[in-house]
Amino acid sequence: MHSITELTEDFYGSPSSEKPFNSLEKLKFAKIPEWKQWHVLGKGEFPALHDLSIDDCPKLVEKFPENLCSLTNLLISRCPELNLETPIQLSSLKWFHGMKQIEVLVISDCISLTSLPISTLPSTLKRIRIRHCQKLQLEAPDSSKMNSNMFLEELRLDGCDSISSPELVPRARYLRIERCQNLTRFLIPNGTKTLDILFCENLEIPLSVSCGTQMTSLRISGCKKLPERMQERLPSLKELRLSLCPQIESFPDGGFPFNLQILLMIDCEKLVNGRKEWHLQRLPSLRELYIFHDGSDKEIVGGENWELPCSIQRLVIVNLKTLSSQLLKSLTSLESLDIRKLPQIQSLLEQGLPSSLSKLDIYYCPNLQSLPESRLPSSLSELTIRDCPDLQSLPIKWIASSLSKLSIYRCPLLKPLLEFDKGEYWPEIVHEYDHECL
The missing domain is CATH 3.80.10 (Leucine-rich repeat, LRR (right-handed beta-alpha superhelix))
Known part of the structure; x- marks a missing residue:
């Protein structure tokens, strides 16, 4: 050929x-x-x-x-x-x-x-x-x-x-x-439901939106600005995903569209550090919130760091060291919580989690040493723990009687306790529920 x-x-x-x-x-x-x-x-x-x-x-x-x-x-x-x-x-x-x-x-x-x-x-x-x-x-x-x-x-x-x-x-x-x-500028055409603008580095002038747009999903990566007056121009927007936008410091005047249901931010350091100005508590439809940070957040002087609407059902927080138990407890509809790289993980668990929680994922938390049985909600049915090298014990009797699924990966101190047919925890878990321990 x-x-x-x-x-x-x-x-x-x-x-x-x-x-x-x-x-x-x-x-x-x-x-x-x-x-x-x-x-x-x-x-x-x-x-x-x-x-x-x-x-x-x-x-x-x-x-x-x-x-x-x-x-x-x-x-x-x-x-x-x-x-x-x-x-x-x-x-x-x-x-x-x-x-x-x-x-x-x-x-x-x-x-x-x-x-x-x-x-x-x-x-x-x-x-x-x-x-x-x-x-x-x-x-x-x-x-x-x-x-x-x-x-x-x-x-x-x-x-x-x-x-x-x-x-x-x-x-x-x-x-x-x-x-x-x-x-350098962009006009969103009529009829567009989903728009992705990725790494258009010279796109500095805010996006223009056609009259009557019905756009429901917007993803922006590697850009310097956000659309102006989103609340007015994007009334149907339900999903907003921002990533790799380190130069963006704040959201435009007017804030988020009222119908927003999903909000994701990855590596938007300045924006996350100004989270008190987000006013997310004004969004009655927000269901899912994902924040992937670099750990540069600091306590905000003069009160609670931020407020979230009680409508949130799924929360993913990565490397946000100021996340508080008080904030978590205010989320009375929270069903799924995914927390990663949080140095305050032990205190968060000891102070308690929302009573509505059914699924908990804990990843890459080297400070986690134990799970406090008395502070785990009775509603919890699924638990995943990954890469927690200092975790040395589990409330195994509570887990065996409460959970329907347990997954543990790369937690070396727990490995001998969960060893097939030999570990101390094995008799408690072998017949109780679906489990995966690697």
Whole structure:
């Protein structure tokens, strides 16, 4: 395969055959370094082809079969010389003209791709993924050609540095914009439900939101600012995920949308350290809260660190050393608690947990030495402990009579107590419940 430079008529077999690949449904070309040209018969030679993949063919220039009437998935990757906008290709629609069932288009690492006529692509397309096409620019919509029925389920643009006009991004239910370094502003299209903006470092101007947006999920990573007036502009937002945003110090005026149900923050140091200004207690629908911190938080002078709504059912806290038992006890609806890398873990357990708690996970807590039986809630049914090297005892009789599932990993001092058929704890747990002790 490494020596092939052309696919000639011999590829199709007998010259007399009108449809040489009449039943072929999947065709993949990969790692053909010298392939330059594909000779096309133009007879509709692939009538049943569903999937066409061309990957790592660095010298391929042209051209491709037309009238792929059954094609649903097309992938072109690592073909840097392939110019998809030449007259025989995308711009004239000759290539797409026969693709009446195309649903997925994936183009990756094609540096010759400079434009994509979004307005004239087939209306059957549901997913478009374009990655590492640094010269790609989106064409302005042509109202005379625009297919009003085109609404994508998914659009992903990754590493397309020439994209700088956000108003040209087509409508998509799920929109993911990643590492587009020349993007400085962004207009969220109507109809977008889920938006991911990842590592667009120059996106400094707050996002613009189309009137009446129904977006329910927003994920932002590696950016410098958050959307202004989220409460007003994103009234339907239910899920907000922020990660790797160390420069963001506070949320914009107005705070969070009232309907927010899930909030996640990973490595947002300044933002977490200003948590007293979040006013999360104003969010009656908040159900899940995830905070992954670096341990830089300090006690806030003048009162309790922060307040949380009693509606929270799942809480994940990592390396937040000022988490207090008083705060935990206020969460009267809390069912699942996941705590990791907390130096105050022993005191938290000794002061008690919410009476509603049914699932408790404790990870990477070297200061944990024991579990106080009298302070564990009777509602607890599942317990997982991982990487707690100083944990030396368990209230095993209480555990055996109360829990339905126990999982213990990498707790060396407990290992001999839980050893199969020999450990002191083994008789108490062997028949009582599902357990996993490694």
